[in-house]
Amino acid sequence: MRALFSDILDQAKNVRVVGTAVNAADAREQIAELKPNVITLDVEMPGMSGIEFLEEIMETAPLPVVMLSSLTQAGTETSLKAFELGAVECFPKPLKATPEQFSKSVGKLGKIVLAAANSNVRDRKVRAEQKSSDVAFEWNGHVAAISASMGGIDALTTMLAQFPANCPPTIVCLQAEPMLVDTFIKRLDDMLKCHVRPAKEGATLIQGAIYIAADPEHHVVVEPGHPPKLRLMARDPVDGARPSANLLFGSIARGAIPAVGAVLTGMGSDGARGLKLLRDAGCETFVQDRKTALVSEAPEAVIALDAASKEVPLDALGAAVLGRCSMS
Known part of the structure; x- marks a missing residue:
């Protein structure tokens, strides 16, 4: 999966992959050394999960993170949790990388990474738990x-x-x-x-x-x-x-x-x-x-x-x- 996404991003315009990591500990060291503009983070990793590492990143030194997750019921629930923690976007991992799907992924993921690099993640405030409003409202037809x-x-x-x-x-x-x-x-x-x-x-x-x-x-x-x-x-x-x-x-x-x-x-x-x-x-x-x-x-x-x-x-x-x- 690392090789697949590295290949996708290397083909994307104005994007350069500066490193890959096998787990959170490896990523932690490489982030400190390489100082990337954006991190792509797999939900499924050996040891500390992607969600746990995302929470650590956002608490210690916030960076734009694009999560890579599966399109399953559990995967979508995890993606929503990632958004709550501060992920810029969640990108689906391809189940079958046909040439056509690969070509589409190159353009889409490249644009997402570039937008993430210019995002306001560092200024983002953690969203508090939201409750529906009890405000009195009388509709005017709009x-x-x-x-x-x-x-x-x-x-x-x-x-x-x-x-x-x-x-x-x-x-x-x-x-x-x-x-x-x-x-x-x-x-x-x-x-x-x-x-x-x-x-x-x-x-x-x-x-x-x-x-x-x-x-x-x-x-x-x-x-x-x-x-x-x-x-x-x-x-x-x-x-x-x-x-x-x-x-x-x-x-x-x-x-x-x-x-x-x-x-x-x-x-x-x-x-x-x-x-x-x-x-x-x-x-x-x-x-x-x-x-x-x-x-x-x-x-x-x-x-x-x-x-x-x-x-x-x-x-x-x-x-x-x-x-x-x-x-x-």
């Missing part, structure tokens, strides 16, 4: 639309914890591994007082529900109506993203649906153009403050287009969105 990618699972956990049981209908466009998102949805649904479910074709947007779109085979858009509905579209990726936040936000703007939009931490620029369409349509739009975003590429793209009404720190984003969806 829907909430949110996008996130790298660092999004941690950011969404913090933001959505502020949502009450009768929260506005909320659609989240999330770029992450589908199996990991399935586990994330179940965890959020248990944690929050509102309902959290995957985005499905024809789903009616109702109060008290959060719909998470992460199917890499389909885009999600909102169809106007009373109430609006979700539609899934099997189209090519848009600017490299599927589902595309630009398409989601754009469909809401074109349908003149009362809404508030927000772009959170993430790689690339997906969501920026769509958020600008929302703002131009008269909707309130927010972007996560770059200092609190684990990966600031997406927020920076939003700010460059002047697509957000306001830049908001992560711990205040939930309240900001709820405020624009409230009668008060």
Whole structure:
């Protein structure tokens, strides 16, 4: 596995592998000597586990860490734990490295490592245990639309914890591994007082529900109506993203649906153009403050287009969105 990932990263543009380690003790010495920008860390290691070593790294000398984990039920639970501890991303270990899969992995993992190298891991605050909000909320008919990618699972956990049981209908466009998102949805649904479910074709947007779109085979858009509905579209990726936040936000703007939009931490620029369409349509739009975003590429793209009404720190984003969806 070390040889496979070293080969993948050596082929990635602007990435250089400076060392490999057989276990945590070996890694500890090499990190001190080589001072890498990013660490890729396997969950499964002899002796101290990857999760235990990740916790040590984040407590002693935080560094950007990309976890390598299996796409199983246990693997996705472990990945969520890694995000809680401060991992920048969790990348699935390939079960079968066909030439086509290998080629895809080269580009994807290379981009992840480069984004991790420029992430705000050292400034990240450990997330406290979140409890669902008991705030009094009276809905004004606006829907909430949110996008996130790298660092999004941690950011969404913090933001959505502020949502009450009768929260506005909320659609989240999330770029992450589908199996990991399935586990994330179940965890959020248990944690929050509102309902959290995957985005499905024809789903009616109702109060008290959060719909998470992460199917890499389909885009999600909102169809106007009373109430609006979700539609899934099997189209090519848009600017490299599927589902595309630009398409989601754009469909809401074109349908003149009362809404508030927000772009959170993430790689690339997906969501920026769509958020600008929302703002131009008269909707309130927010972007996560770059200092609190684990990966600031997406927020920076939003700010460059002047697509957000306001830049908001992560711990205040939930309240900001709820405020624009409230009668008060």
